[in-house]
Amino acid sequence: MDTILAFISSIPWWGWLLTLIILLALRDILQKNHTIRHNFPVVGNLRYLLESFGPELRQYIVANNREELPFNRQQRAWIYASSKRENNFQGFGTDQDIASPGYIFIKPALLPFQLPSEDPNCHTPYYAPSAKVIGLYHQRRRPYHPRSIVNISGMSFGSLSATAIESLNKGAKKFGCYHNTGEGGLSNYHKFGADVVFNIGTSYFGIRDDNGNFVMEKLVKLAEANPFLRMLELKLSQGAKPGKGGVLPAAKITAEISEIRHVPIGKDVISPAAHSAFSDIPGMVAFIEAMAEKTGLPVGIKSAVGKLELWEELADYMLATNQGPDFITIDGGEGGTGAAPPSFADHVSLPFVYGFSKVYQIFQQRGLTSRITFIASGKLGLPESAVMAFAMGADLINVGREAMLSIGCIQAQICHTNRCPSGVATQSKWLQSGIDPALKSERFYHYVKTLTKEILEISHAAGYEHPCQFTMEDVVLAMGDNNRLQSMAEAYGYTKDPVAFSSIRDLLKSPYIEPLNEAVRTKEN
Template sequence: MGLHDWFQRGWTVTRNFPIAGHIRALAYELRPYLRAYIVEDDLTGTPYSFEARNLVHARARGITDTHPFGTERDVETADYHWVSHSISPCDTPDTDPRIVVGNSQTKQPYSASILNISAMSFGALSANAVRALNLGAKLGRFYHDTGEGGLSQYHLENGGDIVWELGSGYFGARAKDGTFDPEQFRDKAAHDQVKMTEIKLSQGAKPGHGGLLPAAKVTSEIAAIRGVPAHQDCLSPRGHKAFSTPIEMMEFAAKMRDLSGGKPVGLKLCIGQPHEPFAMVKAMLETGIRPDFIVVDGGEGGTGAAPLELSDWVGMPLSEGLVLMRNALVGAGLKEEVRLAASGKVYSGMGLALNIAQGADWCNAARAFMLSIGCIQAQRCHLGTCPTGVTSQEPGRQRGLVPEVQGERAARFHRKTLAALADIVAGAGFAHPQELEPHHIMHRTGPEKAEPMDRIHTFLPKGILLDAPNDTIYADWWAAARADNFRPATDLASVRARVR
C-alpha cells in the first residue's frame, strides 16, 4: 500500500504521506457520525438538533417525552420566543383540531387535521416508507401529500387521505411531450382517497430549481408511475408549461378543480420576490377564481437533496414568507375564502402554535414524519444508501422498515404532538389553536428586550390593500404587482418614487 501511495498521482495527501494519509480519510468519513452522537450538544445539531430528533422518536415510540430539571435553552438570546399564558386557562381544549378546506366554488370540501404529512415523492422515499406514512395518516386521520412524484399504488394501499401534488413535471398526469394530460389527471383525481390536489410552484429546499431524481433511483417501477424513461435522471423543469401568468395560473387551478369533481385545489410555493404574492391575489380578484388553499414552504424546509447554495441562500424563511402571504390574502379581503398552510421544519407543538399565530390555518411536516418512521438523519437521502430504508430503493435496506410498525409510530407522533399543542393552547386560555393571535407570541429582540410578534412583523387589517394600499408598508410591491404577468409593472425604484 505504501508503494502504491508513493507512486499514485491522484491524491496529494497519500502521495506525500503513504498509509498515514488513509487515517485522515477514515476520520473524514466518520466525522458526521462522531459529531452527531458524541460531540454536539442537545441543542446545536443541524438541520435537526438531538433534542428535536429525540422528541420525535420518543413520541413516535410511545415513551416519555417529558423533560426534567427545567429548560436547557438560553432564554436571554435573541432567537428565544414564548407563548403568553393566561391566569384563566381553558379546561377543555380541542385535542384533534380540524380545518374545513373549501369555498363557494368547491363541491367537495375537506376537513383537514391541523398537522399533516408534507410533500415527499415515491422515488425519493421507498415503497415501505410511503406505505408506513399512509398507514399513519389512516390511523391518525390526517392527510398524506404525495409530493410531485405522482400517485403510486403504495399511496393507496392503506386507505389514508391523499393530497395529490402536481409539479412542473406533471408526473402521473403527463403526456408524452411532458405537458399536462387532463384525462389522466381526471381519472386519478376521482379516486376516493384523493381529497385535494395541489399545484407545486416551488419548494423550500431549492426554489426556482425544479427537481431531480437521480438515474440510480429511477427504477422501472418509478419510471412507469411518473411516465418517464427508466434509469435516466428525472428532471422537473424550473417552471410550468400549463401557465405563464398569474391569471393563467388561476384558470389552471379552476380547471384542476373541475376535473377532480369539485375537490379543493391549492397552490404550494416558497415565497421569493415580494410582489409575486400580490400578483397572485390581484389575479384572484380579476378572475373571480379562488384557490381553496395556499401552502407556504419555508426556505429552511426540504427533504430532498439540493445544491448547497439554494438550500442556504435562496428562498424566504417560513416566518417571513408566511406573514407576507397572510398579509396579501387578508389585505385583499380573501383570507376567509383561501386557507393558508405552513410547511418548513415543524416538529413540535410550539412550532405549530407559532405558525398558526402568524396566520397559518394548519401545518405540514416532512422530515419530522420521516424521523417518526425511523429516519436517523444520516443525510444520505440522495445517495440511495439510507441505513433505515426510508429513502433507499434497495430491497435489502427497505427490509428494516416494517410499515405496520412504523405506521403506528407516525400516528402516535401526530397524536402526541397535537396533545402538546392542546396544552399550549389551553394554557393561553383558548379551546382551538385558531384563537391564537400574533400578540400571544413574545419574541426576544435582545438580552434586555422582548416584543410581541405583532410589533416585530406587520399584520395588515382586512381589506386595506383594496381601500388604502399606500398606507401600508407594501405600497411599492402592491403597485408593482400585475395580474397579467409575474414581472413587476415597472422598475421598482420608479414605483417607490411615484408612491412617495
C-alpha cells in the same frame, strides 16, 4: 510448491503487516488524485477515514443536546420518545438559552380554558380538526374539511422508500390526517386508506404524455378512480431548491417508478424549473380553475417565497375575478428531503417566518384571508413552532422531516445518496426491508397524536380551545441580550385576521367532515 508454502508459513504476522503497509504506501505515492495521501503515505489515509465518520462522531459524542442542525438531539429525542410512547418529559428546568434572539415565549392565561364536562371532546384530547373548509368559498363540488390540523407534507415515492410511504399512509389513516404525495405521482403505497393530497410538479408525473406535457384526461381518470384524493396541490417551488428543476437518473427508474410517473425506462428524466401548462398569473389561475372544474376537488398552490411582485399580482387577480387557489402552502427555505445544491438549500428563498408573514399580509391587505386556507411547512413539527405558525395566520401544519424521524430517520443527512441507513429515504431493497410498516405506522400515529395533544394543551393554557384562536400578541420573541421582548405583531408588523370559530363541538357537526377513527377518539395513556 512445498517450498513456497513453507516460506509463506514462516513469515510472522508482523511481516504480513509490514508488507501491507509498504503496498499501501506505494499505492498512495503513485496515485495523483489525493495530495495528502501522496505527500503523507499511509498516515494520510487517517484524514479521509476520520472525515468519513466525522458527522456521526459529532452527532453522538461531540455536539451538545441543543446545537445540532437541522434538528438538535433534544428535538429528535422528543419525536422519538413520542412516537414510541416513552417518557418525553424533561426535569430540572430548561437548558435552553432563553435570552437568544428569536427565542419563542407563549403567554399563558391566568385561568386556562376548560372544556365543559358534557362536551364529547373532553375525552378526546387529541382531536383538532381544521377551522376552515377548503374549497367551500369557490363552491367546489367536493369541498374538503381536514380532520387534523397536522398533516404529512409532500414527500414522493422515489424520494422516500416504499415501506416509508406505506408506514406514513397507514399511520395517517389511523389518526385521520391527510398524506401529500409529493410530486412523484400516486403510488400503490399511498392507497392504504388515508386522505391524499395529489401534488402536481413541473414534470406532471403520473398525468403526462410522452413528452412531459400535462394531460387533463389522465388527471380526471386518476381522481375518479381514487376517491380518497381530496385536494390537488400545484407545486410552483419547494424550500429545498426553489426555482430549480431536477434530474431523475435513468439508473433509478425502476419498472414500478416508470409506471407510476409515466416516464420511460433507461432515460434520464429532466424536471424543468417552470411549468409548461402556464406562464403567467392569469394562465395559472385558469389552469387551477380548469382542474377544479374537471375533478370537483379543491386546488391550491405550494411555493417557497422570495420576490413578492407576483404574489401581489395573484392577490389582485383573485380579488378582481373571484377565482384562484383554495389553499396556499408556504414552504420555508430551510430545505427538506429534496436533494439540492448547498447554495440553494442555504441561501435561496426566505425562511418560513419571513416568507409566510410577507405573503399573509399581501392577502390580508386585500381582504382575502377568509377565503383561503393557509398551510404552513418548514420545521414546524414541534409544539412551540406549530403554535407560532398558528399565531401568524396558518390554518394547518404540514410535517415532513419530523414524520421521517418518527418512523426511524436518524438525520444521517445522506437522503440524496440512496444510502439512507434507516431505509426511509432510499430505493435499496435491502435497506428499506428493515422498516416494518405495521410497527412504523404506529410510531407515526403516536407522534402526530402526541404533537396534536401538546398543541391543544398549550392552546388551553393560553385560554383557547383551538390553536386557530392564537393571535400574534400571544407569542413574544427574545430580542437578545438587551433583555427586551417583542410580540410577533411588533416584530412582523401585522396582526392576523380572526378565524371564524365557535367550538370543536360545532366543527364536528360540519357536513363536510368525515367521522374520526375510533382509535383517536379513545383516550390512551
